[in-house]
Amino acid sequence: MVAAILPLVLDEIVLRRQGRRILGPVSLNVEAGGITILMGPNGSGKTSLLRAMHGLERLSAGSLHWRVPEIETRARQAFVFQSPIVLRRSVVDNIAYPLILDGMSRKAARALAAARAEEVGLGELLGRPAQVISGGEKQKLALARALMREPEVLFLDEPCANLDPRAMRDIETILRKAADAGTKIVMSTHDSGQARRLAQDILFLCDGRVIEAAPSDAFFALPKTPEARAHINGDLLP
Ligand SMILES: Nc1ncnc2c1ncn2[C@@H]1O[C@H](COP(=O)(O)OP(=O)(O)OP(=O)(O)O)[C@@H](O)[C@H]1O
Numbered sequence: 001m002v003a004a005i006l007p008l009v010l011d012e013i014v015l016r017r018q019g020r021r022i023l024g025p026v027s028l029n030v031e032a033g034g035i036t037i038l039m040g041p042n043g044s045g046k047t048s049l050l051r052a053m054h055g056l057e058r059l060s061a062g063s064l065h066w067r068v069p070e071i072e073t074r075a076r077q078a079f080v081f082q083s084p085i086v087l088r089r090s091v092v093d094n095i096a097y098p099l100i101l102d103g104m105s106r107k108a109a110r111a112l113a114a115a116r117a118e119e120v121g122l123g124e125l126l127g128r129p130a131q132v133i134s135g136g137e138k139q140k141l142a143l144a145r146a147l148m149r150e151p152e153v154l155f156l157d158e159p160c161a162n163l164d165p166r167a168m169r170d171i172e173t174i175l176r177k178a179a180d181a182g183t184k185i186v187m188s189t190h191d192s193g194q195a196r197r198l199a200q201d202i203l204f205l206c207d208g209r210v211i212e213a214a215p216s217d218a219f220f221a222l223p224k225t226p227e228a229r230a231h232i233n234g235d236l237l238p
Contacts, residue, residue, distance in 0.1 A: 040205030084142035
C-alpha cells in the first residue's frame with residue numbers, strides 16, 4: 001500500500017514579501033480526515049497560508065514536511081483558486097484533463113468526467129466552451145476537475161465566493177461527500193454559517209498568525225480571542 005501523504009507539519013513558517021511579514025510564524029499539523037476551515041479578516045493571511053501548504057510559496061523561514069517526500073505529494077493534492085482557471089476547451093474536456101494527463105484514453109476520461117459533471121450540476125453544459133460559462137459554473141467546474149484524481153488533500157480558497165445559495169449548497173454537498181470518501185479538505189471562507197455547517201476544525205488567523213486552532217464546536221461556542229468573537233458576531237472593529 002502507498003503511504004499516506006498526511007500529516008502535513010508546518011514548523012514556524014514565515015512568508016516575507018517586499019520587506020513585510022505577511023504570514024507567520026505558523027506551526028501546525030494538518031491531520032488526515034474531515035474539513036479544516038481557515039477563517040479571519042481580509043488580509044489576515046488565509047490565501048497565503050493555503051498557498052504555502054500547497055507548495056506555491058517560497059518560505060522565508062521555517063519548514064514544511066509531508067509524511068512522504070514532497071515530489072510524491074504533487075499529484076495527490078489539489079488546489080481550487082478563488083478565481084477558477086478554465087482551459088480553452090469544452091466543460092467535459094476541462095474536467096477530463098487531469099486523467100488525460102495521467103495517460104487515460106480520451107473516451108474513458110470523458111465518460112468519468114461526464115459523470116462528475118452531472119454530480120456537480122454541470123450535466124447540461126458538457127459540450128459548452130468553458131470560457132463562456134458563468135462564474136459560479138466555473139467554480140463548480142474547477143472543483144469537479146480537482147476531484148478527478150481523488151486527491152488525498154484538497155485546498156480551496158473561498159470556493160463559494162459570489163455563489164448564490166443553491167450553488168453554495170451544491171458545492172457544500174460535494175465537499176462533504178469528498179471528505180466522507182477520504183479527501184482531507186482545507187479551505188478558507190468568510191462565511192461563518194458555512195464554517196459552522198462544514199468544519200470539524202477551525203484555524204482562525206489574524207495579522208498573519210493562527211491565533212486560535214480548535215474543534216469547530218468549541219470555537220463557535222466559546223471563541224477565546226476578542227478578534228474571533230468579533231468576527232463571528234460580525235462586529236465592525238475600529
Ligand atoms: N506577493 C505579495 N506581495 C506583497 N504582499 C502580499 C503578497 N501576497 C499577499 N500579500 C499581502 O499579505 C497579506 C495577506 O494576504 P492574503 O491574501 O493571504 O490574506 P487573506 O486572509 O486571504 O485575505 P482576503 O480575505 O482579503 O482574501 C495582505 O496584506 C496582502 O496584501
